[in-house]
Amino acid sequence: xxxxxxxxxxxLSAITCAVYREKKSKQHFPRMLLLKRDWTRNHVYLFTYPRxxxxxxxxxxxxxxxxxxxxxxxxxxxxxxxSKGKSIKSSLPFVEVNGRQMADSAIIIExxxxxxxxxxxxxLSSDEVSRCRAIxxxxxxxxxxxxxxxxxxxxxxxVSDEAWGPHLGRGLxxxxxxxxxxxxxxxxxxxxxxIRGAGRHSYAELTDLIKEALDxxxxxxxxxxxxxxASSSTIDATVFGHVACLVYxxxxxGVLTDYVRITRPTIGxxxxxxxxxxxxxxxxxxxxxxxxTHRNP
Amino acid sequence: xxxxxxxxALLGFGLSQVYRKLHGKKTPSLLKxxxxxxxxxxVQYPRCxxxxxxxxxxxxxxxxxxIADIPFxxxxxxxxxxxxxxxxxxxxxxxxxxxxxxxIIEALKQEFGKTxxxxxxxxxxxxxxxxxxxxxxxxxxxxxALRSNTKDGLAFASTDDGWGRYIGTGLKRRFVKLIMGRAxxxxxTDRANAQGMGRHTPDExxxxxxxxxxxxxxxxxDKPFFGGDWxxxxxxxMFGHLASLIYxxxxxxxxxxxxxxxxxxxxQFVxxxxxxxxxxxxxxxxxxxMNAHxxxx
Numbered sequence: 001x002x003x004x005x006x007x008x009x010x011x012l013s014a015i016t017c018a019v020y021r022e023k024k025s026k027q028h029f030p031r032m033l034l035l036k037r038d039w040t041r042n043h044v045y046l047f048t049y050p051r052x053x054x055x056x057x058x059x060x061x062x063x064x065x066x067x068x069x070x071x072x073x074x075x076x077x078x079x080x081x082x083s084k085g086k087s088i089k090s091s092l093p094f095v096e097v098n099g100r101q102m103a104d105s106a107i108i109i110e111x112x113x114x115x116x117x118x119x120x121x122x123x124l125s126s127d128e129v130s131r132c133r134a135i136x137x138x139x140x141x142x143x144x145x146x147x148x149x150x151x152x153x154x155x156x157x158x159v160s161d162e163a164w165g166p167h168l169g170r171g172l173x174x175x176x177x178x179x180x181x182x183x184x185x186x187x188x189x190x191x192x193x194x195i196r197g198a199g200r201h202s203y204a205e206l207t208d209l210i211k212e213a214l215d216x217x218x219x220x221x222x223x224x225x226x227x228x229x230a231s232s233s234t235i236d237a238t239v240f241g242h243v244a245c246l247v248y249x250x251x252x253x254g255v256l257t258d259y260v261r262i263t264r265p266t267i268g269x270x271x272x273x274x275x276x277x278x279x280x281x282x283x284x285x286x287x288x289x290x291x292x293t294h295r296n297p
Numbered sequence: 298x299x300x301x302x303x304x305x306a307l308l309g310f311g312l313s314q315v316y317r318k319l320h321g322k323k324t325p326s327l328l329k330x331x332x333x334x335x336x337x338x339x340v341q342y343p344r345c346x347x348x349x350x351x352x353x354x355x356x357x358x359x360x361x362x363x364i365a366d367i368p369f370x371x372x373x374x375x376x377x378x379x380x381x382x383x384x385x386x387x388x389x390x391x392x393x394x395x396x397x398x399x400x401i402i403e404a405l406k407q408e409f410g411k412t413x414x415x416x417x418x419x420x421x422x423x424x425x426x427x428x429x430x431x432x433x434x435x436x437x438x439x440x441x442a443l444r445s446n447t448k449d450g451l452a453f454a455s456t457d458d459g460w461g462r463y464i465g466t467g468l469k470r471r472f473v474k475l476i477m478g479r480a481x482x483x484x485x486t487d488r489a490n491a492q493g494m495g496r497h498t499p500d501e502x503x504x505x506x507x508x509x510x511x512x513x514x515x516x517x518x519d520k521p522f523f524g525g526d527w528x529x530x531x532x533x534x535m536f537g538h539l540a541s542l543i544y545x546x547x548x549x550x551x552x553x554x555x556x557x558x559x560x561x562x563x564x565q566f567v568x569x570x571x572x573x574x575x576x577x578x579x580x581x582x583x584x585x586x587m588n589a590h591x592x593x594x
Contacts (some may be wrong), residue, residue, distance in 0.1 A: 013313060091493075220420065220422040
């Protein structure tokens with residue numbers, strides 16, 4: 001009886017799939033209409049999440065993208081948006097530059113390096129390049145999903161007044177928009193982490209995994225100022241974007257923040273160094289919620 | 298017509314929920330009741346003709362058990378048995394279930410006192426952690442998204458060389474593939490989209506996979522194993538995730554070419570591990586026996 005039930009339910013779901021067309025992502029069709037119509041040449045328009053009270057951008061990838069633009073000294077204008085649907089890959093952050101739209105931070109960085117002729121990572125040996133790629137995978141694909149699982153019970157923080165609340169409006173409309181955004185973020189984060197397996201770990205397992213990742217980062221940094229030696233490169237922006245979100249994340253017990261600042265001070269000092277060098281307007285940006293407190297080169 | 302589709306969808310959904318409640322995906326009690334002490338019982342997917350297991354994590358765990366020289370027996374999950382986290386592979390040892398391949402490896406290292414399976418140097422350990430994340434969380438998901446994106450990418454699993462024998466033969470198999478094929482493809486595409494790799498085009502995914510292979514090849518260099526002269530846990534991880542590139546045939550063979558011709562040290566590494574730790578590879582694949590290694594002992 002159970003197998004008949006199983007077969008019946010799978011047949012019905014298959015027929016439903018045949019009837020309902022699956023949502024194709026927009027990857028194959030470039031947008032004909034840019035969001036920023038009156039664009040300047042050789043100027044990047046970065047579409048990203050709005051500012052928050054504790055940290056300029058609560059999404060690790062967006063913070064990484066913006067830090068990289070400052071590091072690479074590329075002139076940019078940040079524009080606050082929530083609509084992922086308008087981007088070419090339905091993801092945030094995305095950029096528009098010289099009449100073309102690009103999404104996914106890794107692809108944007110590679111393309112802009114060529115387009116603006118930046119010799120940012122040219123002096124790295126193949127060993128260092130491969131190591132940077134591995135560190136990026138460690139941080140983006142292992143550490144941050146674990147952090148997302150830890151923060152999943154507190155998704156309403158994202159729509160509170162400390163984070164995106166003021167951008168979603170006030171009054172009754174604002175309340176509805178906040179609830180919709182909260183539902184959307186919870187569903188998105190939950191599905192993403194569940195697939196990876198991180199969504200099924202317990203609190204202790206997740207904290208251990210994050211601590212081990214931080215240990216590895218601390219050892220790989222060593223006593224150098226930046227990951228590739230004396231001058232900064234793309235990997236520094238990546239690590240800063242993700243670890244800064246961890247340090248300033250609203251976890252109730254602050255275990256991980258203490259781990260970074262006290263137990264692994266190498267990484268803590270690295271974060272402070274990056275913040276002072278590339279985000280001198282951190283306080284102002286967080287206080288005024290202004291997207292463009294930086295000075296362009 | 299749309300109302301009929303909606304009603305069908307609701308009915309299918311309701312039935313599948315009833316099925317799940319009744320049957321459940323969790324295995325509450327031990328599978329192997331008459332277990333031997335200090336003997337690992339590993340539950341994994343059934344065998345295939347070209348390589349012992351299509352799942353990279355199962356192949357990695359079994360290779361690791363062979364490298365660590367721990368006595369083990371495989372149990373066929375028959376696609377019905379999953380761990381308490383809903384994952385495969387999982388392990389039963391001394392009356393206890395352990396989930397998630399990485400946690401299994403940590404637990405078994407402690408239980409069996411295997412101390413020489415990690416590099417001694419802290420920097421090498423951190424690099425191993427980073428490259429393990431690159432292979433497990435980045436490269437494998439790029440390949441997963443590729444299979445869902447390209448036509449016939451998932452076809453291998455339902456052939457005779459794959460798991461075709463579980464679907465039936467002849468007309469029954471064609472019928473099941475027709476009904477389940479579209480539902481399966483939607484499931485895999487949704488998972489790839491949720492994970493994040495699904496938003497890339499096949500060209501971009503090929504580029505990502507090739508860059509990852511380049512990084513892994515640079516890290517391996519001239520060494521016989523990733524751990525130096527003797528294999529470590531990272532070698533098991535790399536073998537598990539790279540073997541599928543050589544042994545799962547694809548119509549274009551782009552990545553097979555990449556791993557055997559462009560980065561030959563990776564292809565040679567896979568062959569080296571296969572000869573050293575999988576002497577029963579041919580017999581396992583030919584007979585599809587879960588425990589051919591017992592006969593060799």
